[in-house]
Amino acid sequence: MSTEKQYPMTVAGKQKLEDELELLKTVKRKEVVERIKIARSFGDLSENSEYDSAKEDQAFVEGRISTIESMIRNAVIIEEEENNDVVSLGKTVTFIEIPDGDEESYTIVGSAEADPIEGLISNDSPIARGLLGKTTGDKVKITTPGGEMDVQIISIS
Numbered sequence: 239m240s241t242e243k244q245y246p247m248t249v250a251g252k253q254k255l256e257d258e259l260e261l262l263k264t265v266k267r268k269e270v271v272e273r274i275k276i277a278r279s280f281g282d283l284s285e286n287s288e289y290d291s292a293k294e295d296q297a298f299v300e301g302r303i304s305t306i307e308s309m310i311r312n313a314v315i316i317e318e319e320e321n322n323d324v325v326s327l328g329k330t331v332t333f334i335e336i337p338d339g340d341e342e343s344y345t346i347v348g349s350a351e352a353d354p355i356e357g358l359i360s361n362d363s364p365i366a367r368g369l370l371g372k373t374t375g376d377k378v379k380i381t382t383p384g385g386e387m388d389v390q391i392i393s394i395s
Contacts, residue, residue, distance in 0.1 A: 251351030270296045281345045325369045333389040
């Protein structure tokens with residue numbers, strides 16, 4: 239018996255997935271079905287690019303629905319800890335790069351809700367793996383695909 243992958247996430251991250259799932263099921267799915275109906279009315283399906291495109295979109299929507307349902311079903315909610323001494327899932331970490339002093343802040347979340355542009359990094363990312371378990375003031379060497387970087391943690395919240 240295989241066990242499904244668990245997806246650590248915040249309450250807000252789970253809600254975001256539930257909202258996306260609702261949109262896909264109630265709006266996107268219906269839009270794609272309507273596009274398929276219209277494309278079928280054009281006749282010969284073997285040379286109908288509109289039909290092919292709509293079917294591809296349908297496959298994407300159904301695949302995404304299945305993925306999100308699995309993620310929600312296997313969600314493990316990250317408990318909010320009052321202890322801001324140690325970097326852990328759900329915490330926002332601010333650090334400076336050594337020696338140039340560039341300051342960066344990231345919130346460490348599960349892979350299901352990671353969005354680096356929004357400052358949400360996956361606990362599986364090289365930066366998060368390097369920071370997890372560390373405390374304020376710690377100097378850490380992080381190995382990333384782009385090379386190594388030295389950082390010092392200045393705050394955890």
